Amino acid sequence: MSFREGILIGIDLGGTNVRAGAISWDGQLLNWQETPIEAMRGPEAGLLTITQLVEDVIVKADRPVAALGVGSTGPLDRECGCIQNPYTLPGWEDVDIVGPLRERFEVPVALENDADAAALGEAWVGSGQDVKRMFMVTIGTGVGTSLILDGQIYRGRGGEHPEGGHIIIDPSGPECYCGAHGCLESLVSGPAIAQFAKNADNLKSSVLYDECQGNLKKIDASMVFNIARGGDALCKQLVEKTADYIALGLVSIIMLALPDCIVFTGGVLRSFDLLEARIRSVIAQHDVIIPATKVKIQPAILGQQAGMFGAARAAQLLLMDTKK
Amino acid sequence: MSFREGILIGIDLGGTNVRAGAISWDGQLLNWQETPIEAMRGPEAGLLTITQLVEDVIVKADRPVAALGVGSTGPLDRECGCIQNPYTLPGWEDVDIVGPLRERFEVPVALENDADAAALGEAWVGSGQDVKRMFMVTIGTGVGTSLILDGQIYRGRGGEHPEGGHIIIDPSGPECYCGAHGCLESLVSGPAIAQFAKNADNLKSSVLYDECQGNLKKIDASMVFNIARGGDALCKQLVEKTADYIALGLVSIIMLALPDCIVFTGGVLRSFDLLEARIRSVIAQHDVIIPATKVKIQPAILGQQAGMFGAARAAQLLLMDTKK
Secondary structure, X not given: OOHHHOEEEEEEEOOOEEEEEEEOOOOOEEEXXXXXXXXXXXXHHHHHHHHHHHHHHHXXXXXXXXXXXXXEOOOEEOOOOEEOOOOOOOOOXXXXXXXXXHHHHOOOEEEEEHHXXXXXXHHHHOOOOOOOEEEEEEEOOOEEEEEEEOOEEOOOHHHOOOXXXXXXXXXXXXXXXXXXXXXXXXXXXXXXXXXXXXXOOOHHHOHHHXXXXXXXXXXXXXXXXXXXXXXXXXXXHHHHHHXXXXXXXXXXXXXXXXXXXXXXXXXXHXXXXXXXXXXHHHHHHOOOOXXXXXXXXXXXXXXXXXXXXXXXXXXXXXXXXXXX | OOHHHXXXXXXXXXXXXXXXXXXXXXXXXXXXXXXXXXXXXXXXXHHHHHHHHHHHHHHHHOOOEEEEEEEEOOOEEOOOOEEEEOOOOOOEEEEEOHHHHHHHHOOOEEEEEHHHHHHHHHHHHOOOOOOOEEEEEEEOOOEEEEEEEOOEEOOOHHHOOOOHHHOEOOOOOOEOOOOOEOEHHHHHOHHHHHHHHHHOOOHHHOHHHHHOOOOHHHOOHHHHHHHHHOOOHHHHHHHHHHHHHHHHHHHHHXXXXXXXXXXXXXXXXXXXXXXXXXXXXXXXXXXXXXOHHHOEEEEOOOHHHHHHHHHHHHHHHHHHHHHO
C-alpha cells in the first residue's frame, strides 16, 4: 500500500483545548475530536491526553497513519521538536512533543507554530488554494503574519517565524512591548482599539460610556464595533481609524512582497464588513506604481479547523520530504 | 565540451551607458567594456551598439558563449523580453531586446530589471554570498528593494517586481507619487533629504545656506551629508532624521521577512558611516520579540559591476533551468 493511502493526523494544540483530526492525503477531513488540554496538570498529563485523542481519531478512521503534525501555540523550537511555552501552557517549558508522538505512532511528526499551521491549512484546502504567494494576517488580541510560498511556509533567519504584526505604521503611535512606537499591533489589535476608546476625549458623550456604565475596564474591541453599527460617533471614528491603519499595514505588505492574496483572520477581522470599504479605498489610493488592488484580500474560510488542516499538511510535507 | 566551460555575458543597460562583461561559470570576471548607449538615437541603433559591445567582449574572452543576460533600467516586461522605458531610454517602448540577442548569439537570453540584477550579483559573488535570504535596499534618487531567496530573485504577483521602497513609515510625512504619505522613499531618498533641508526653519542659520549662496536649488543630499561632517546643526539634524527613518524601514523589513542580511547600496548610503551608529541603535531597540540585531546590515561590495555580474548570473540560472 502506498503511504498516500494512509491518513494524516493534524493536531491543533491551544492553551485551552487540543483538537485532532484524521485527514486524507487529498485534504478531506474524515473525523475529528476535541478535548480540554488542562495545561495546569503538567506536560506529562497533557501528552497522555493528546495521545489518547489521537488514538481515538485513528481508531475511528480505521486506516493506517502516514504522518502526524502538531500546530502549537508558541514559542516553540522546531529543530528539537519542543514546546517552550510557559505563558499559554503553564509549566510547559522544553517539552519534547515530537519525540514521544513519533515513538508511540512510529511515523514522522512535524511541529509548527499555530499561526504558520493555520496559514498552511488555508493555503492547502482553504482561502489561499492554488496561490503562489499567500500572506495570512491575523488581527485579534495580537497581530501576526505568515507567508506561504509555493505551498511551503516561508521561514526567516535561523528558521524563525517573522513577526509581521510589528511592522512600523505610525511612529507617533503607542509604545509596544516589541520596542516600537506605532507598530501595526499597537494600533489595530483588540486591546489597542479598546485603549484608543478609553483615551478618547469624547468618550463620555459616547454610547460606549453608557454601555460600560462608567467601568472602562469593560470596554473591548467587539463592543466598539457593535456600537459603531448603531451609528455612535466615537465608535465610528475608531472603526475608521482602525481601517486606515490596517490598510496601511496591508499596503506595506503589498509594497514589499506583492503577494497574490492576503487572507485575513482573527477576532478584530470578524468585523471586516465594517472595515472593508475604507480598507479597499485606502489600498486603491496606493495602486499607482504597483497593482495594489489586484492583490486579493479575502477572509480565511476554515475557521477554527485551519490549524488542524495545516498541521496535517505539515505532516504531509515532512513525509514527502523524507521520501525524496 | 560542457556548457559550464562556456562564458556568461552580463549586460548592464542604463540610461547613459551600457556595460558588458564576460564572466566564467564560477563568477570570475574575464573582461568587460563600457560604451555610451545614446538612447536618443533610438532602439535600433542602441541594439547595434549592444551587439557590437558583446561581440568585442566575446572575442577578447576567446571562449564560446553559454548564455547571455541583460539587467536593464525598468520598467520592462520579462515575459516578452521587452524594454518599456521611454523615461530613462527615450523612445524605447516595447523594444524586444531578448529576441535579437538570442537570434544573433544563438544562446538563451535572460532579462531582469537592474535592481534585481544588482541584488542577484551581490548574492552570487558579492556581499550576500552563501546567504539564504538577502534583502538589498537601494537608497539614492529613488528607494528600492530586492529579495533573493536561495539564490533566486523573489518575484511578486504576476512575476512583477515589488516596490519595497514605498512601505509606509510615517503617515505624517510628505506625499509621494506612489500614492502614500510618508513612504520610505518620500523620507530618505536624496531628493527627500534635500527637500527637508530646503523647508527647514533654521535653514538661514545653517552653513548649507551660505554654501548654496541662497540658491536653494543647489541643495542636494550629498551637500547635507558633507556639511554635517563639519558639525553644522541643521545638517546633523537632517542626518539623524534620515538615519531614524532608514532604521524604521529596516525594522519593518526585518519584522516582516527576518532575512539573514540586508545589503545596502545607492548614493545616500555612500554616507553610511554618518548614519550607521544611529541606525544600529534604533534597530537594537526593536530586538525584543525578534533577533533584529542578528540580521547583518552591510554594504554592497560589487559597486557598479553588480548589475553586470547579476545579469550573468540570471543567464546562468536560465541556462540551468533549460537543462533540467
